Amino acid sequence: MLRRPVMIFTAINSAAYRRDSFVLLSLILVATPLWAREPAESPQERRSACDREFGVRIGNEGKDVIWVPTHDKLTTAMLAAAATTPHDYVIDLGAGDGKIPIAAAKEFGAKALGIEYDSDMVRLAQCYVRAEGLADRVEIRQADIFRTDISEATVVTAYLLPKLNMKLRPMLLALAPGTRVVSNRFKFGQWQPDRTITVEGVANQAYLWYVPARVAGTWRFESETTPGESFRVRFDQRFQKIRARLLAERHRKIGTAKLVGRDMEISLRSSKQTLRLFGRVADEDIQLSGSADGDEVRYVGRRQ
Ligand SMILES: C[S@@+](CC[C@H](N)C(=O)[O-])C[C@H]1O[C@@H](n2cnc3c(N)ncnc32)[C@H](O)[C@@H]1O
Numbered sequence: 001m002l003r004r005p006v007m008i009f010t011a012i013n014s015a016a017y018r019r020d021s022f023v024l025l026s027l028i029l030v031a032t033p034l035w036a037r038e039p040a041e042s043p044q045e046r047r048s049a050c051d052r053e054f055g056v057r058i059g060n061e062g063k064d065v066i067w068v069p070t071h072d073k074l075t076t077a078m079l080a081a082a083a084t085t086p087h088d089y090v091i092d093l094g095a096g097d098g099k100i101p102i103a104a105a106k107e108f109g110a111k112a113l114g115i116e117y118d119s120d121m122v123r124l125a126q127c128y129v130r131a132e133g134l135a136d137r138v139e140i141r142q143a144d145i146f147r148t149d150i151s152e153a154t155v156v157t158a159y160l161l162p163k164l165n166m167k168l169r170p171m172l173l174a175l176a177p178g179t180r181v182v183s184n185r186f187k188f189g190q191w192q193p194d195r196t197i198t199v200e201g202v203a204n205q206a207y208l209w210y211v212p213a214r215v216a217g218t219w220r221f222e223s224e225t226t227p228g229e230s231f232r233v234r235f236d237q238r239f240q241k242i243r244a245r246l247l248a249e250r251h252r253k254i255g256t257a258k259l260v261g262r263d264m265e266i267s268l269r270s271s272k273q274t275l276r277l278f279g280r281v282a283d284e285d286i287q288l289s290g291s292a293d294g295d296e297v298r299y300v301g302r303r304q
Helices: 003-012 015-031 043-054 072-081 099-108 119-131 162-173
Strands: 089-093 111-116 138-142 155-158 180-184 195-197 206-210 217-223 230-238 241-247 252-260 263-270 274-281 285-292 295-303
Touching (some): 072 155, 241 252, 252 274, 263 285
Parallel strands (some): 089 111, 111 138
Antiparallel strands (some): 180 206, 263 274, 285 295
16 A cells, blocks of 8 residues: 555656756756746836835934935945955944945945834845845844844944934944944944044935944053053043153153054154054953064053
8 A cells, every 4th residue: 555655756766757858948948938038127116116115205203204215326435445355244324215234335345234114114125135035134123223133333424413422422432343334424422433424415424433342541561571560550541632641660651542443553652762562452462562672572461
């Protein structure tokens, strides 16, 4: 009794059966007249279909701010200023029609997420993402920007309002140091931008910030090149602005002290020379190096 199904199963799996199926399928495809096949639509045609199905007017009521899209050229300039690459994860806060996440993927090869509250906008943006063939790299999520985890972002973009930016600021300052934040038109209160982005013929400016490493406090730097040599520094910090004071030293003091994301520069001035040290703030320490009288000097700083 059991033999019949077993035989059918064996036949279906046989090489001859698979070869015959392949030949049959190929014949069907070849035999299908060209005129009976759908002409391939361009992304632009597919986008127009999205407009017809989900079209939303500029000025559409959003949750906390209406929809006004960032200018095309400024979109590209903002992502370029953030030095966006295929290794980045770009999150647009209040994504509107998804143009920033789409540009991040299409022009810069990044992965991107657009967070948008308004469900009509979300449907339009998702349709544009499919129209562009970017569904594997761009997600448009219906959510409130203030209730979404953005900690994985390496680039954050926004075009909101000053009041909303102020509400967002603590979330942004808590991101990994070095994360780039780009805002069209509006700043984040006293947190001054690291760079202004201007595009000829576009009225709005945009601004770029690097989330600063958190260095406030006292650090002890030990030389890795001259055993036993060390110095202690007290950093006061307001956003990316740092003021550094050498502790318990009479003959040297700090000249420059700069912080951009994780990159730090300080100079130690004595009557004989100025030692310029450059390096990075890692999670546990600060590595600085420079050159004194032609010899490399290296220090590792640890919190005290
Ligand atoms: C000025 S538009 C910017 C659109 C897009 N980022 C751009 O630059 O082209 C702001 C968008 O934020 C959305 N929005 C406002 N408040 C929001 C919130 N709390 N959560 C998510 N999206 C929000 C609005 O619906 C609107 O689409």
